Amino acid sequence: xxxxxxxxxxxxxxxxxxxxxxxxxxxxxxxxxxxxxxxxxxxxxxxxxxxxxxxxxxxxxxxxxxxxxxxxxxxxxxxxxxxxxxxxxxxxxxxxxxxxxxxxxxxxxxxxxxxxxxxxxxxxxxxxxxxxxxxxxxxxxxxxxxxxxxxxxxxxxxxxxxxxxxxxxxxxxxxxxxxxxxxxxxxxxxxxxxxxxxxxxxxxxxxxxxxxxxxxxxxxxxxxxxxxxxxxxxxxxxxxxxxxxxxxxxxxxxxxxxxxxxxxxxxxxxxxxxxxxxxxxxxxxxxxxxxxxxxxxxxxxxxxxxxxxxxxxxxxxxxxxxxxxxxxxxxxxxxxxxxxxxxxxxxxxxxxxxxxxxxxxxxxxxxxxxxxxxxxxxxxxxxxxxxxxxxxxxxxxxxxxxxxxxxxxxxxxxxxxxxxxxxxxxxxxxxxxxxxxxxxxxxxxxxxxxxxxxxxxxxxxxxxxxxxxxxxxxxxxxxxxxxxxxxxxxxxxxxxxxxxxxxxxxxxxxxxxxxxxxxxxxxxxxxxxxxxxxxx
Amino acid sequence: xxxxxxxxxxxxxxxxxxxxxxxxxxxxxxxxxxxxxxxxxxxxxxxxxxxxxxxxxxxxxxxxxxxxxxxxxxxxxxxxxxxxxxxxxxxxxxxxxxxxxxxxxxxxxx
Numbered sequence: 001x002x003x004x005x006x007x008x009x010x011x012x013x014x015x016x017x018x019x020x021x022x023x024x025x026x027x028x029x030x031x032x033x034x035x036x037x038x039x040x041x042x043x044x045x046x047x048x049x050x051x052x053x054x055x056x057x058x059x060x061x062x063x064x065x066x067x068x069x070x071x072x073x074x075x076x077x078x079x080x081x082x083x084x085x086x087x088x089x090x091x092x093x094x095x096x097x098x099x100x101x102x103x104x105x106x107x108x109x110x111x112x113x114x115x116x117x118x119x120x121x122x123x124x125x126x127x128x129x130x131x132x133x134x135x136x137x138x139x140x141x142x143x144x145x146x147x148x149x150x151x152x153x154x155x156x157x158x159x160x161x162x163x164x165x166x167x168x169x170x171x172x173x174x175x176x177x178x179x180x181x182x183x184x185x186x187x188x189x190x191x192x193x194x195x196x197x198x199x200x201x202x203x204x205x206x207x208x209x210x211x212x213x214x215x216x217x218x219x220x221x222x223x224x225x226x227x228x229x230x231x232x233x234x235x236x237x238x239x240x241x242x243x244x245x246x247x248x249x250x251x252x253x254x255x256x257x258x259x260x261x262x263x264x265x266x267x268x269x270x271x272x273x274x275x276x277x278x279x280x281x282x283x284x285x286x287x288x289x290x291x292x293x294x295x296x297x298x299x300x301x302x303x304x305x306x307x308x309x310x311x312x313x314x315x316x317x318x319x320x321x322x323x324x325x326x327x328x329x330x331x332x333x334x335x336x337x338x339x340x341x342x343x344x345x346x347x348x349x350x351x352x353x354x355x356x357x358x359x360x361x362x363x364x365x366x367x368x369x370x371x372x373x374x375x376x377x378x379x380x381x382x383x384x385x386x387x388x389x390x391x392x393x394x395x396x397x398x399x400x401x402x403x404x405x406x407x408x409x410x411x412x413x414x415x416x417x418x419x420x421x422x423x424x425x426x427x428x429x430x431x432x433x434x435x436x437x438x439x440x441x442x443x444x445x446x447x448x449x450x451x452x453x454x455x456x457x458x459x460x461x462x463x464x465x466x467x468x469x470x471x472x473x474x475x476x477x478x479x480x481x482x483x484x485x486x487x488x489x490x491x492x493x494x495x496x497x498x499x500x501x502x503x504x505x506x507x508x509x510x511x512x513x514x515x516x517x518x519x520x521x522x523x524x525x526x527x528x529x530x531x532x533x534x535x536x
Numbered sequence: 537x538x539x540x541x542x543x544x545x546x547x548x549x550x551x552x553x554x555x556x557x558x559x560x561x562x563x564x565x566x567x568x569x570x571x572x573x574x575x576x577x578x579x580x581x582x583x584x585x586x587x588x589x590x591x592x593x594x595x596x597x598x599x600x601x602x603x604x605x606x607x608x609x610x611x612x613x614x615x616x617x618x619x620x621x622x623x624x625x626x627x628x629x630x631x632x633x634x635x636x637x638x639x640x641x642x643x644x645x646x
Contacts, residue, residue, distance in 0.1 A: 032550050181550075186643050196644035203594035210602050244599040245630070245646040246618060276645060312645075440645060442551065442631070476645035484628075493622075 004445035008488050009092055011457050025095035026450070030141040031443050034179035041188035042287055045177035052176040053131050057114050059175040063168050064115065069161065070168050074111045076158045077101060083152035083162070088431050089145050092450030097142050100152035100162045106138055107169050136178065143169040144180060145447050147437035148281060149388035154429055166437070167283030174282055182441035183278045187287055194294070195240035195274035201227075204270055207243050215253050219512040223260045225252070229267035230302050234259070236268055237275045237295055237319070237354075238310025239476035248479055251311050251498025254507075258361050258500070261370060261509050266308075272298035275315035276476065280322075281438035288318065292327040296343055299329070305348040308355050311498060313387035313475030314436070319354045320394035329354055358474060359396050361503060362406045365413045371508040373518055377415035380470045382502065383462050384408055384418070385455065385482075386430035387475035401427070407474055407499055414506040419466045425458040433473075435481030448481060449488055456489045463491070470497045541567050553634075553641050557591070560638030568636045572627070580624050580636070582611065587637040597634050597642055 036046030049055055064071045083100040085091065090098040097103060105127075112119030112128035119128030129135065148163035156162075173179060189198040199207070208225040215223040226232065236259075242252040259266045272294045279287035299307055307329060309319045324330030328340020330353050335341070347353050364370045384407060390396075396403040404427045412418050425431050434452035462468040471486075473479050473496060482496035508514050538545040539552065541564045547555040552571050554560060565584060569576045586606055590598045598606070600618055608616015621629040630642050 182643075189643065197596065197642060197646070199596050200594065203596045206594065207599050207602055210599075210605060214601075214605075239645055241645040244642070244644070246600055248645075249599065249601050480645050 004449050004488075006446075008449050008456070009453050011453075011460060020094060021096045022094040023096055026089075026093045026098065026145060026447060027095070027138075027141060029145060029444065029447050030137065031144045031439075031441060032181040033140075034181045034184035038181060038184040038188050039174070039177055039179050042184060042191065042284070044174045044179055044184070047177045049177050052136075052178070055176050056131055056136075056172050057110075059172045060111065060168075061115070063171065064111075067164075067168070069164060073104070073160045073165055074108055074115075077104065077108070077160055078158070080157060082155045082157060086152045086155050087146075088149075088151070088434060088454045089147075089447060089451045092434075092453040093145075093447070097138075098145055100146075103142050103146055104160070104162060104165045106135070106142055107165060110135060136173070139169050139173060140178065140180075143173075144439060144444065145451075147388070147432045147435070147439050147451070149432035149436055150392045151388065151429060151431065154392065163437070164283075167281070170281070170438075171283035174284065179282070180438060182443075183282050183438040186276075187278050187282075187291070190274050190276070190278075190291060191287075191294075194271050195243075196276050196278070197240045197244055199240055199243060199273065201270035204243060204268075204273055208268070211249065211253055212256070215256060219257070219509055219514065221260065221509055221512050223256050223509075225256050226265075226267040228270055228302070229265070232265045232267035232302060232304055234264055234266035234306045234308055235272075235295075235299050235302060235304040236266055236308050236310060236357075237272060237315070238268070238357075239275045239312040239315060240273055241476040241480060242310055243273070245476075245480055246483065247494065247496055247498045247501055248311075248476055250501035250504065251479075252500075254498065254500025254502075254504030255310060255357055257504045257507050257509060258357075258364065258370070261507060262360075262364055267302060267304070269298035269302060271301070275309055275312040275319070277315060277318045278438060280314055280318055288322060289326040292318070292323055292329070293339075295323070296327040296329060296339060300339060300343055300346065303346070305346070306351050306355065307347070307353060308357055308360055310357050311474040311476065311479075311500065313389040313477060314393075316356055317389040317393035320356075323354060356396050356406075357500065358407045358410050361410050361500070362397070365410065370413070371515075372414050372506040373508050373514065374414060374416045374506055376506040376514075377502055378417065380415060380497075380502070381417040381419060381466065381468045382411055382415055382470045382472050382497070383421050383459070383468045384411060384426075384499075385421075385433065385471055385473045385478060386426050387473060387478050388430060388432045388436055390474060391428055391430045404428075407472075411472055411499060411502055414503045419462055419468055421458040421462050425454060431455045431458070433475070433478040433481040434485060436475075436477050440477050440481055445484075449485060452481070452485045452489070456485070456491075459491070460489075469495065470502075471495050472497045472499045472502060474499050539564065539567055539571070549641075551635075551641065554638045557638050557640070560588075564638060565636050568638065572632055572635060574625070574632070574636065576636075580633075583607065583621065583624060583629065583633050584637045586610075587633055587639060591637070591639050597630065597637075597639055600630055603629060
């Protein structure tokens, strides 16, 4: 196994920056190349094409023409240096090529050579270079040491979106058959089976039944996790890790409890059993659209009125920012897009389209529809990790900063002990978990460990000073990354918690064992099962 | 890349997972365990057998929770938890036990 065995970097005094550069410290890191069948399954050449240098430059030209933003980002940087020390990978590795400006310049130097006057005629004077095999390898290495978290962009006076530059670099590499295995294999599975795991419908059904059984044992209530229920009001689109991994599963069971208590009818879809859309990580608009359209198809086929998205960071960015134009979920469908038009008429516009599960729970809390026994969480002292794509790529609620306020309000409604980490590490300037943007793979374990340093330092601070025991998140990647990384930094693995796990643990459901224990009577005022319509 | 088992070379991927799960034998499992530095005991093999049976039926490895519950039912509640599984497979039961069982590596945000 390509596990990273060496110890993590030493903690620094907060705040700090590396003061000694280590050139090429992580030049050896490069993720596995995608196999021909991975590439071909999502519309890319199987392997590096013959005249790839020329094709790659053509692709760059195409992107420059298609995305005005990309052209601006190539031209606008003045090398002011504001971004240099803002990247968690730079902080964790001290490799100067992990300074956002330097990483971008790996691409920009080739841009200058082919698309600027000075670079065409005086390449050496302006640091322009030809696209060689060495340059391609360098791209594959360093554009997979960027998690596209956009923390650096917050500090850029020109507003350069570094993530978009990384996405463009990956798109160019994919277009010549030089893709990354992790993202491309997964995208292929998603389009074939319906989710990143490759979990077939039969297995999904059996798995969900086991979870429902566990909730029933715990609460004494027949809480269902419905699958493919036509005519349900709500379609839940959640990361498939929620069906497979810890602590994700506990989050899913938390959503199920909230839905049950709210008395709404809801369903999962086996056809669209995935919220994740790694197409964004590789900058592939066509794949992004194909994957989003699976969700549209499921919504139309099942006839749902609302679409709710589970705890998944980049998926929420895709849902919030791109579903409307790619699939017509939201508003603004093209007039000639028959299915998008149909879906827009079908969905209930009294609710946000799409809606985040935290928004759903938050609204119920505001309406006093959920009862919590907060003392169930008293053994925990919780802090919250803002996921990069939620923090900087989307919003929740109807006010600026809702994406920060709502998850915190949900946690605080269910738990007494909540503390914040250092303000320089949360909300709009939150650090990436270290595994985002398509880096959550064993072959990149070293960069994942090193890139987690700033978050682990901030966490260690609140553990030591304020006795924090749990780190809550709302992203499947963050959860999986922390489950792997926390033990390396000498924290317990199960310190990482799903936000709806905290909700589920404290929720006192009507008619549940917990309610009877709390109220002290074996009351006979059992609520009628008004929501028995949600059978699977 | 390949894995030598009883004089025969089996195809594996970059991380040493078997490419063809039909190549798997108990001897292959033992060799795969060596690549993970695992000392295989009967307890390990119980997990491996369960994984292969589950895969046969569902074409995928079970969720960790499903695995722990099944182990708990079979071997007693004290073993039906992820701590027990992590003691057996320290790098994570999902990935490490799948490798020894000759199953494809689970993918996704896990």
